[in-house]
């Protein structure tokens with residue numbers, strides 16, 4: 001029997017490795033991001049012999065997980081990773097933790113030493129299940145080829161169901177080499193109810209009524225929505241728009257939620273939180289009814305907890321019950337999926353004949369307009385040096401009508417990207433929010449580009465972050481992935497320097513990036529294109545050239561070295577104590593009070 | 599936010615698979631929750647389920663978190679906060695070794711009798727008592743044995759169940 005015929009027969013003997021690859025294909029997986037090694041060689045052999053599943057060879061396993069995250073977050077599908085035992089598995093831990101914090105559906109297949117050697121400190125053995133237990137939603141060690149496919153299917157279900165997250169499947173070498181029966185039509189493919197994991201999707205109607213009642217009476221309402229909207233699928237964003245328009249409520253998004261509501265809509269107050277807009281944070285502080293959907297009252301959002309929006313009645317809708325009453329105790333908890341929750345809210349709002357109760361001439365909107373008029377994102381332009389805000393603004397202007405996806409690294413550039421790129425659609429913005437992982441954006445962009453080969457994919461980067469993962473440029477070249485890196489090069493770990501300036505007496509301990517490479521030459525050494533802008537007048541030209549280049553580009557934008565990100569809730573301060581910064585005539589004197597907070 | 603610290607007994611039905619206890623304990627260690635007592639054993643051979651009984655302390659918000667975090671673990675079937683659900687029975691088994699002779703030995707036996715503790719091992723100069731009861735009763739017995747030659751204690755931790763016909 002030919003290999004192909006063997007695969008296609010309904011139920012046949014195959015090795016565990018062959019079954020695994022077939023099972024992935026049958027689950028609709030088209031791409032795996034991975035890196036080979038001894039324990040997974042049989043799986044790589046099976047990959048070699050087929051062409052249903054594409055393998056993208058990365059240059060470091062952390063990159064494989066971030067790439068899978070980019071793939072997952074830009075498509076809504078599960079991202080798949082394949083790495084070897086021991087160091088392969090430990091290198092994936094940062095990516096897994098990142099996916100855990102940001103609720104990204106990932107299935108990570110790890111090789112393991114043969115079953116009989118487990119526990120003997122065998123070569124390249126690591127207790128992968130033990131190490132990844134706290135940084136995965138769930139993990140498995142497969143102990144028999146008979147349960148291999150069932151386990152893979154279970155892993156995909158768990159990764160996606162409820163609040164998504166990463167799942168590890170640890171595969172001992174003897175298991176993937178032994179033979180078993182593959183049965184696609186087998187019972188395990190049925191959508192039978194999972195035995196122990198069935199998250200609540202439909203919200204409790206009485207909770208919805210209580211929420212609507214409060215929303216009707218609200219005089220100073222606000223919608224505060226996050227990544228849960230995006231994870232619920234594009235329909236949730238459509239419904240959210242309707243809810244905002246039907247109620248007239250102002251709306252703010254978290255860093256993870258950007259794009260879930262159009263930034264161009266006049267009801268949008270911008271991002272909230274530490275580097276969010278003044279109007280969003282003030283409205284959160286002074287609202288009387290807060291409607292939080294798919295966000296989790298993160299410390300970057302609340303500021304000093306005891307001073308957080310003390311006078312408001314709080315409605316909190318989330319699919320994960322453990323997110324509710326964790327940091328902030330709320331008045332109406334609603335558990336369920338965002339789509340179902342917003343639909344139910346709209347239904348209730350309409351049947352009760354409610355018109356938008358927040359007209360733009362209401363005292364609340366007038367107050368918000370006053371906060372808006374502070375123009376907190378204003379900055380002083382310069383003719384000599386490129387202001388980082390200006391570079392991002394130009395990047396937005398010159399790409400806004402294109403089919404474009406953005407990722408970021410972590411630091412000041414990430415915050416400027418969040419502030420000055422404006423997203424009108426979900427799934428277009430991928431950044432490491434919960435873990436704040438430097439080195440996320442470049443490999444994530446790679447994954448986005450794999451999923452959207454004809455789209456423009458841009459990683460807004462800082463030079464320190466980029467150097468953590470620069471080897472992936474080789475992956476881009478190999479797989480012809482034309483990712484663009486828009487590098488805001490300030491020669492500092494800018495965000496660290498900012499905190500040292502503001503909270504540590506200006507002592508710049510180890511935050512200067514000495515001995516940086518020439519990024520243009522670095523790009524060229526990989527066969528990619530390098531561009532550079534050193535004056536404000538160069539910026540547009542470089543951006544246009546970057547966009548017009550077919551292959552990968554590093555655009556080295558030499559920006560002002562010591563610009564700080566504003567507005568800012570200084571660490572440890574209340575969310576209404578925002579600093580607008582020197583461009584608004586405020587001083588930047590250092591305060592030691594923030595030193596103790598993270 | 600209420601800072602009042604409460605003591606809660608919870609029962610958790612889990613799938614009896616390798617590592618499941620590590621998941622439960624890792625959750626408590628990783629998030630800084632207290633465990634005062636923890637017991638675990640298989641209770642359903644057909645469905646392959648184990649029951650974990652645990653006693654924990656925390657503010658009402660933390661207790662709610664613990665319950666929700668436990669429920670979020672994939673192999674967890676049900677979590678029941680017995681303290682929140684109403685009245686329940688709580689029992690613990692203890693083995694207590696007392697080494698003494700003469701008057702003290704006689705006195706330890708007399709008190710054991712009052713507490714309905716059984717002698718499960720005896721030599722000329724030692725007893726091993728077995729007793730079952732509420733943890734507070736065991737505490738009281740242990741305190742009385744201290745001056746009478748107490749040398750070793752082994753306790754199982756709390757096993758618990760709702761009163762009446764309601765089941766997990």
Ligand SMILES: Cc1ncc(C[n+]2csc(CCOP(=O)(O)OP(=O)(O)O)c2C)c(N)n1
Pocket residue numbers: 409410411412413414436437438439461462463464465466488490492493494495496
């Ligand atoms: C892996 C990792 N290590 C350390 C940090 C702490 N950290 C946060 S921002 C930052 C500096 C980032 O510098 P750069 O990438 O140049 O961006 P910039 O802030 O200058 O825009 C550091 C070191 C982190 N977030 N991630």
